[in-house]
Amino acid sequence: MEKRMIVGALGLAVVAVFLLFSIVLIHPFGEPGEVQMDDYIITHTQNETGTNNGVTSVVFDFRGFDTLGEATILFSAVAGVLLFFRRIRP
Amino acid sequence: MSEMTKIVKTTANILFPFTMIFGLYVIAHGHLTPGGGFQGGAIVVSGCALLLVAYGSSWVFDRIKDKRLVTFESMGAIGFIMLAFLGLVFSAVFFGNFLAGSGTLFGTTPATGSTLADFNTGGILPLMNFAVGLKVIAGLFVIVLVMAYASSAKEWG
Numbered sequence: 001m002e003k004r005m006i007v008g009a010l011g012l013a014v015v016a017v018f019l020l021f022s023i024v025l026i027h028p029f030g031e032p033g034e035v036q037m038d039d040y041i042i043t044h045t046q047n048e049t050g051t052n053n054g055v056t057s058v059v060f061d062f063r064g065f066d067t068l069g070e071a072t073i074l075f076s077a078v079a080g081v082l083l084f085f086r087r088i089r090p
Numbered sequence: 091m092s093e094m095t096k097i098v099k100t101t102a103n104i105l106f107p108f109t110m111i112f113g114l115y116v117i118a119h120g121h122l123t124p125g126g127g128f129q130g131g132a133i134v135v136s137g138c139a140l141l142l143v144a145y146g147s148s149w150v151f152d153r154i155k156d157k158r159l160v161t162f163e164s165m166g167a168i169g170f171i172m173l174a175f176l177g178l179v180f181s182a183v184f185f186g187n188f189l190a191g192s193g194t195l196f197g198t199t200p201a202t203g204s205t206l207a208d209f210n211t212g213g214i215l216p217l218m219n220f221a222v223g224l225k226v227i228a229g230l231f232v233i234v235l236v237m238a239y240a241s242s243a244k245e246w247g
Contacts, residue, residue, distance in 0.1 A: 050190035050199045051121045051212045059126065060218045064174065064185030067218075070128075071225060075167055078229040082160065085240040 092242065093146035102144035109137030120219035121212035127219040131226025138231050147238040159232040166225025173214050173221065189213035 027033055041054065041062060049057040059067055093099070116123070116130030142150050177186035190213030191199045198210045 046200050046202050046205075048190065049187050049213060049215065050197070051215055052200055052205065052207055053121050053123065055124070056121050056126050056212075056215055056219070060215045061185065061187050061213075064218075067222070068170070068174065068185075071167060071170055071222065074226065074229050075163070078160070078163060078233055081233045082156070082236060085236045086156070 093149060094144055098144045102140050106137050106141055109140065110134060113137065117219055117223035118216070119207075119209075120223075121215045122207040122209065127222030128226055130219075131223045131230065134223075134227050135230040135234065138227075139234050142234060142238055147235065147242050150235060151239050154235070156232050156236055159228045159235070162228035163225055163232065166221050166223075166228065169221035170218060170225065173218055177214065187213040187215070189217075 032038065041058060045051060045054045045057045049061045051057045051061075113130045113132075113134035113136075116125035116133055117127055118130075120126035120130065138150075174185045177188050178184045180186070180188035189196055191197060192213075196210055196212050196214070196216050198208055200208055200211050
């Protein structure tokens with residue numbers, strides 16, 4: 001029990017140090033660090049994807065691979081739930 | 091989950107079509123207004139969950155087969171992947187938007203700047219919204235349906 005407490009306290013301390021660093025080093029609100037990619041997406045969305053909705057163009061076009069992973073997560077969630085609950089019949 | 095009183099059923103009957111229309115609108119206009127396949131699918135499934143609560147899970151389970159819902163979910167996933175590979179075939183990039191600016195289906199390019207919404211824009215984005223919407227509707231509804239049915243079953247085995 002004592003060992004587990006010590007290990008847990010150490011892990012918590014490491015996480016707390018990283019969180020403190022992230023609080024100190026975070027960008028101030030409204031001033032992002034690298035804006036090249038944002039500007040590119042804002043100016044080229046209508047020409048390259050033909051969409052007025054920039055968010056959808058990022059989700060399905062510029063970052064389509066991310067959405068593929070999201071769909072995979074949903075698929076595996078459905079597969080897992082059906083694996084557990086499908087055998088139950090009255 | 092057993093069925094509830096007549097008041098709840100009547101309220102669900104009134105609210106269900108509006109929820110369906112709103113969810114399908116959010117899916118269909120995903121490339122013009124905020125929202126998209128995931129969000130609109132979640133709205134549609136919330137309407138189906140309302141039906142599930144009001145009428146009981148065995149009532150819904152008698153009318154909708156979970157195998158069919160799983161087939162729809164796989165169809166949505168296959169459509170999404172097929173669109174991505176069609177982008178690989180026609181524009182040499184995985185997830186390439188080969189329909190944008192082509193002048194055919196969803197091929198109109200809007201003018202730069204703030205313009206009026208034209209439904210015939212976006213290239214493959216509306217098609218991907220439809221595929222993801224189908225996938226989310228079927229997937230989330232089969233999760234809700236099967237879990238509600240399992241919670242109402244008498245014995246486990």
